[in-house]
Amino acid sequence: MHINLNEMPVDYKKYTFRKALFIISSFIFLVFVFIVSISVGAVNISFADVIRTLLFQSQSKRFDLIIWNIRLPQALTAVTAGAALSISGLIMQAILNNPLGSPFTLGISHAASFGAALSVILFKTGSIQSKGNIQILNHYLTTGSAFFFCILTAFIILIISKIKKMSSEVMVLAGVALGSLFTAATMFLQYFATDVQLAAMVFWTFGDTARASWKELLIMILVTLTALIFFFYNSWNYNAMQSGDDNAKSLGVNTELIRIISMLAATLVTSVVVAFLGIIGFIGLVCPHMVKRIIGDDHRYLVFASAIAGAVLLLSADTLARTVLLPHVLPVAVITSFLGAPVFIYLLIKGYRK
Amino acid sequence: MMLSVKNLSFKYKRNKVLNNISFEVDKKEIVSILGPNGAGKSTLIKCINRILNYKEGTIQVDNENIRLLSQNKIAKNIGYVPQRAESCKLTVFDAILLGRKPHIKFKAGDKDLKIVYSVMKNLNLEKLSLRYVEELSGGEMQKVSIARALVQDPKIILMDEPTNNLDLKNQQEILNLISDIAIDHELAIIISVHDINTALRYSNKIIFLKNGRIYKQITPDEVSSKIIEDVYEVKVNIHEFKDYHHIIPV
C-alpha cells in the first residue's frame, strides 16, 4: 500500500462547501425572521423603518420606543435563548450518545425552575412590578440556585448512564421522573409562598421571552457565546464520541473529562436561560434533530447550525405567540410545546433509532 | 521491540481478567491472540492503548512507557480497530478523517484530506466516500475502521476480531491487507481471532489465552493438537497442506 499525496478529494471539498453554504443561508434566513419579528405586533412597522431604526436613523419617537425598548430586546432574547437551548440539547445528545437527550427531556429545565423559585422564597430575590411582572432582584443568587439544582440533576443523569448504559427510553423515563420530582417540589413551595411569590412560581413554569431586561439579556448572550465557542472547539471530540467511548479514547479523546465539562457547560447555559425566562420546552430536542436530518452527525457544522435553527424556531414561535391572539400575548412556551410535543412523539415512535 | 508487555494484570472491579501477561511484538510482525470466549482477548487489547486503565505491569511502545504518555500521544502511536464499530451519521470520509484527529490541532488541513483520500483509494472505499457510515455493510464498516487506524499513521495497530461477520471474500481481502500493511508500513499488528487456521496462516506468532493467563506462545509451525485441546477442550487433528498447518475438529 502506498500513500500518495498528490490528489485532492474534490467531491468531499464540494460536500463540505455545501454544508457551509447551508449554514450561511440559514443565518440569512434568521436575519430575515428577525426583521419580520420586530416589524409585527400591535403596531405594525414597515421593514424599511425597522432597518433604518436599527441603523440608528430615527424614524419617529414612537417607533424608537417600541423597537429599542420592547421588540429588539425581546427578539434578541428569543434568538439567544433558542440558540442556547438548542446547543445544550445537541451537546447532551452527543455526550450521552443518546438521541433523546435535552435539557427538557432530562428534567434539567425543571430543576432550574425549582432552583430559581426556591431562591425567591428563601432569599426573597424576586419582587412584583406594577404590570404584574416578576422582577428578579438578585441575578447571581437566582441563577446560582437554578444552576445548583441543574448540576445536581445533570450528575444524577451522568451517574445513572455510567452505571448502566441507558437505552433512550430509559433515559427519557428517568428524565420524566426527575422532572416530575422538581415540579412537585415547586408545588410544595407554593404552600409557603406569598401572593407575589406564587406569581413567581407560575412565572417559571411557563417560559416567556418578554421578561428579560437588557442586563439579563447581556448575561445570557455572554454565557451562550462562550458555550458556543467551547462546544465548537470540541467538535472533533464529539464526533469521535459518536462511535463509542472506546473508539474515542483510541483517537486520543479524554472522554470522561470532555463529558463532565461539556455537561457542566450545557447545564450552565440551560440554567441561565431558565432562571431568567422560565421553562421553554422541546427546543433542545427538536432543533438538533431537524438539523441532523440535513447535515448528519458532524459537530463541526452541527454546533452552529443547531444554534441558528434554535434561534429561528424560538424567534418564530415568539412572534407567533405575540401576534396570534392580539391583543392578548401568549407565553412562548405554550407555542413551543404545541409544536414540540408532536415531534417528540414522532421521534419516540420512529425517527431516532441509531 | 515495538511493543513490550510485562507482567500485565487487570481486573474489572473485582473479577481478575488478565493475570501476569508478558509478550513482545516487533515491527513487521503480526501476532494473533487466541482463546475461548471470555478469555480476556478484548480486555488485553484495550489495555495496550490504555482504553482500560491497568494498574499492574508495564507496557512500552517503542521504548516509551505508555502510562507516562497522554491519551493523544498514545493515539499517535497506536491505532485501534474495535470488535464492533458503532454506526453513526458521519460520512465515510469524515469517519476516516477522525483518524487524523490526534495529529490535528483544530482544523483538518489539505494534507490530512489527501492522506485520507489516498488510503480510501487503496482500500477501494472511494465510491462510498459521501455515504453515511450507518448505511454500510459489516465488511465495508470494517474497512472503514481499518482505514481510520491507518490514517492515524501509528506504529502499532490493534484489531479486535477484524474478520468477524465477514464473508469469505472480505475475510481474505482484509487479511491480505493486514499482511501487506505490516510489511509496507513496518507496523506491529496485534489481532484477536477466533479462527485458528486464519491465525496459523497469517501470523508470525500466536498467543493462547486461557482464563486470563498466557497458556502458550508459539510460532505457527509449533502448533500441536495438545495445545488446541487444552485451550479449547475439543479434540482436533492437524493436517499439513501447502506449507501450512490446518486444524480440523474430529
Ligand SMILES: Nc1ncnc2c1ncn2[C@@H]1O[C@H](COP(=O)(O)OP(=O)(O)O)[C@@H](O)[C@H]1O
Ligand atoms: N466492562 C466489563 N465489566 C466487567 N467485566 C467485564 C467487562 N468486559 C468484559 N468483562 C469480563 O471479562 C472477561 C473477559 O472478557 P473479554 O476480554 O471481552 O473476552 P474475549 O474478548 O476473550 O471474549 C469476561 O469474563 C467478561 O465477562
Ligand SMILES: [Mg+2]
Ligand atoms: Mg472479545
